[in-house]
Amino acid sequence: MEGFPSPKHLLLLLFTTTLLLVSLSLRSFPTIRSLSSRRLSLRGGSTGTDGAGETMHVHKDPYHPLDPLTYNEIKAIRSILASHPDFASPNTFPSIHSLSLLEPEKAVVLGWRPGDTLPPRRALVVAYSANHTHVLPVDIASRRVLRHVVRARPAGYPSLTPEDMERATKAAAAHPDVINAILYRGLNPSSGVICGPLASGWYGPEEENRRVIKVQCYAKSPNFYMSPVEGLTVTVDVDTDGVIRVSDQGLGIPVPRNRDTDYRYESQRRMPTTEAVAVNPMSMEQAGRPSMRVGAGGHMVRWAGWEVHIRPDARAGMVVSRARFRDPEGGGAWRDVMYKGMVSELFVPYMDPGEGWYFKTYMDAGEYGMGTNAFPLLRLNDCPRNAIYMDAVFAAADGTPFVRPDVVCVFERYEGDVAWRHTENPLFGYDIREARPKVTLVARMVASVGNYDYTVDWEFQMDGLIRAKVSLSGMLMVKATPYGNLSQVPAAEDLYGTLVADNIVGVVHDHFITFYLDMDVDGPSNSFVKVHMETQETAPGESPRKSYMKVVREVARTEEDAKVKLKLYDPSEFHVVNPSRLSKLGNPSGYKLVPGATAASLLDLDDPPQKRAAFTENQIWVTPYNRSEEWAGGLLAYQSHGDDNLAVWSQRDRKIENEDIVLWYTMGFHHVPCQEDYPIMPTVFSTFDLKPVNFFRINPIIRAAPYTEEDLPVCSGVDATL
């Protein structure tokens, strides 16, 4: 062990090695560009930014009203803010917590046509200084701050900046009690530890009227997550840098130092190859040109019948907008399906009430940002060879722009399944065998929020179906324990999880991903219909059957009618229909939400984290469209009290019939860890579908062609020998 360093030395080391466990906007080009320089060779088309990277962004102009803010636009906004009277003196410039496109009014976007001049480009800036949160819509061309709303000591703060986290972590690490606690555990405070700041949640007095971070530490290693310094929690006031409390309840708990946690290939490749992992790589290949087209501006994608605008977003990670389908009938008209779809919030409560764990009830989008934690995708591995990539331009805390390359990928997918098929029994007199391979378009973003990696896919099918999929991988958040075998544990329930390795408990937790789905089925005025299935008894003598399942359509009049808790034995389909757009048969044009396997929160409704995340109380909600209601946990989610979220908005019980409505769906996962989740978790996923229902006259892919050998690429190096 090295000698004890000076506090100043310690601070410096901590500064450079700090674990910013919880996502931060990366501020510096060099760090990012060096990551990017590891890029594998590009194949399969340009990235939508022509691969020119940084330079490209400095000069590129927006093309579509929903294109994200460009490098130059962010620079302009910074300069507008800097010259604003309220921030003009050098020390009053606030820290920028969020700076993103303020979308034009929906009607303006719907009215815009390619070639039209763009509607005014605007940004919504959320800034913070001296206990005041500033919400600032800014108009770029007129260089005006349109409004300046100031909230003093609000219930809820903007997401943390890297500066916040660095300062708080430094303050924590410099505290003598922390240094002693680390030394007590035999670790070197200067070189052997990684500390990181964690969102505190909101539980009352300690988090009241001040911004608070909790700091915890790990023994340093490439997979430091598996070596927690258990029981040591430092509570820091982010605004004053004051340590509020140092809690150490883990003196009897060893720091796990398992040696097989390094999952990196450079380490694993030294292990003998086993049959289980010796699989020859595969690739999706396409003879001829990709079927995808990327429009001017690099964000509008056309594929099969679809057109959809895709953009990275600092908070949501990725936003898909203006999803429209060109109906093969009716003169090829473009028909609206979804105006906007995105991850609105992500709630991750851990299930240990103890001092070092109770507060771990994260809201990853609002506290950290799914986009600010979306790092460059790993080509060929995160996305297939044929993927194209989109870069993101985000604003740092000082308001300057930076480029995050390869944050979104888009690719055509063939997975060996069929879009439709039928074989006729040959004895019927027809020789019919028809099958059509299924090909889809996938837009993907991965957010690495600390230990967890969330892959969000939007998949568009040729039959008009949209599938959203969230995949989870990364590292467990684990707890150190003195136990090495379950038989030593007095009460297994008191582990609050599963023993996944020596002295390591994978703590039970949930993930709830709440999607914002602004459906515009054939236009904005839609209704939500529960197509309810219920048992109907037959009348005596009516039928040899005693019962059948009857379908009853129930149109939701107000928000209350549309709050849904899914029940297997009380099922419904969930349709968003346009009541004014009837098919020739009289069926309203619609899309239905088809939930996948899911999970619901079991927390008490009056438990503080559940109140903050009350948007998880129902799996489905429907609200009238309201520009200010996009983030299910509220605009200011950090330390929010639960008084500005979807559940609260929806208490107004507004009218939603034949209105512009927004559908909210929450996908859930219960995670009881197991040994296989150690030291890195195999991907698990869940999905939901948005599926056309009486939207098309007939199956829209009936005309698709089957494959023949001549259609497929000729590849060398292929040895089909079994």
Added chain:
Amino acid sequence: MEGFPSPKHLLLLLFTTTLLLVSLSLRSFPTIRSLSSRRLSLRGGSTGTDGAGETMHVHKDPYHPLDPLTYNEIKAIRSILASHPDFASPNTFPSIHSLSLLEPEKAVVLGWRPGDTLPPRRALVVAYSANHTHVLPVDIASRRVLRHVVRARPAGYPSLTPEDMERATKAAAAHPDVINAILYRGLNPSSGVICGPLASGWYGPEEENRRVIKVQCYAKSPNFYMSPVEGLTVTVDVDTDGVIRVSDQGLGIPVPRNRDTDYRYESQRRMPTTEAVAVNPMSMEQAGRPSMRVGAGGHMVRWAGWEVHIRPDARAGMVVSRARFRDPEGGGAWRDVMYKGMVSELFVPYMDPGEGWYFKTYMDAGEYGMGTNAFPLLRLNDCPRNAIYMDAVFAAADGTPFVRPDVVCVFERYEGDVAWRHTENPLFGYDIREARPKVTLVARMVASVGNYDYTVDWEFQMDGLIRAKVSLSGMLMVKATPYGNLSQVPAAEDLYGTLVADNIVGVVHDHFITFYLDMDVDGPSNSFVKVHMETQETAPGESPRKSYMKVVREVARTEEDAKVKLKLYDPSEFHVVNPSRLSKLGNPSGYKLVPGATAASLLDLDDPPQKRAAFTENQIWVTPYNRSEEWAGGLLAYQSHGDDNLAVWSQRDRKIENEDIVLWYTMGFHHVPCQEDYPIMPTVFSTFDLKPVNFFRINPIIRAAPYTEEDLPVCSGVDATL
């Protein structure tokens, strides 16, 4: 319209054009071989039968105890039966309704090693003659019928044979009332109609003590399903060929003659190509050799860590057996996972209580056979280019063998997803971006049971997960109606479905697929554990949290403990563990059943179809292993009364703790049709997973390598230009 044909002429025509709506064993080589001659060129390896087809099967010997009966074996069995004293006289030979491998005792199979002599090859024959059902285990080498169980007029018959269906259909079509009914509708009874026999279900007196078929007709066209002669139902006694009743309640209902129902490419290609279907074909390609190996006998497949025996089966469609994983740790030992997995029964109740519909409550495996309705897969379209194929050898009703080629395909799949990943925040001091592409092995079978096509996939993952997936496509079963617009319908509920085209209602129905899963996790002695998640309130002062989710393990002692109705707000994980096989940490080795999105039957428990299909009352059941309990609806499912099925067996409430146990899972779909299901249905699917839980010490694919460009094939004709 042509002149009215003679009854004899009519019979002849009906014989040749008969719609055998409900799957029949194809008896003749020529029909099948001509289908097979349409095979697309083979690429990607041999079929496991060396592509030699028929000849191959005539000579091939079984290699593994679970290999299906060969061509020669079936011939031998026929000859044994023919010389049996009970069947020796020419007119006493029964019709063969089922003739398949009688598996050796489990202990014998588990003890067998490659190279050992095979245990005695045996068949289980279910035959029928003169109101008697014969169940006959036959030993091939000794040429002995081991037992001869005769059931006179049982509650439940074997599945129908083609002869049964042909005779019944002829009898129905020859009836003057039927001819008149068809003429009345302006159709030509000799050339304009296709009639088909439908399983009758069991509803009491009419089906009591006699085998009954219902016959219905359609106007002839390539997609005749869309043109029902509504309301005409003929009830026929299959044993006497007597027409029991002709019911015609559809005189006012037109026969739908929509012109756009022909989904065949030869028809559709004449339509203009639209953007929606203009997608360039894609292929999965692999540089170098496939990672799959097929063992001697053509049924044992090895891939990654897996070894699994795959065989076609006349009733289940496909059986996967002896699924084992070679643990990368512990000296590469083969560890048992699942002894046998298959579709046991498929229940499809339609939701219309009317005369022509109430009885449509099919049990597709037991009444028709998933394998006998599995026709040759369409190469490149049903399965990707790299697939290998397995042929089936089945027995016809006269006991002779025939070959059904390409019934099962097996392929490696890459779908552009990741097996695991993590990106470390670069500010933590580590430059870590790791992702591993996910590749899996898929075994696929498609059963076209009349109008519906069921694709059953077993997918094996490198992380030890097994995913079962059932995909539905094909044609709706529709009902003709006088209405062309919903506004004309007095009460929409009385349609019992959705108006999907002019005069066509897609009738609401369910699909329940019940899987038999004989789990042997590290050996036969297993327990079923519900890992129950429940809300736990914290004690006052214990924590700032008011609640958390606690996990409680509940070991099922008897069958009653293991009956599960899934509830979102009362969740459990469902583990099959080996209580004697503890990990170093003390966790029992296990696999968990992870249900996907599903549906439950809403029929009354005392409704006749629900009683017969009482195996759908719970989503999960666990029974002690019993060789005679494999078919959830009973061995004799046709017209069964519900007195020999999973629900009845399980009433014994047998001990299941630390026993050889079988897990049953029922996957469900509610189907409320929509316009997009017309005239052919886009595929929908559901899944469930069998996932290792504390089976491996660590994530078994941590060692997998990432892809580099050099790993991937070089393909010509690829133009990446967007």
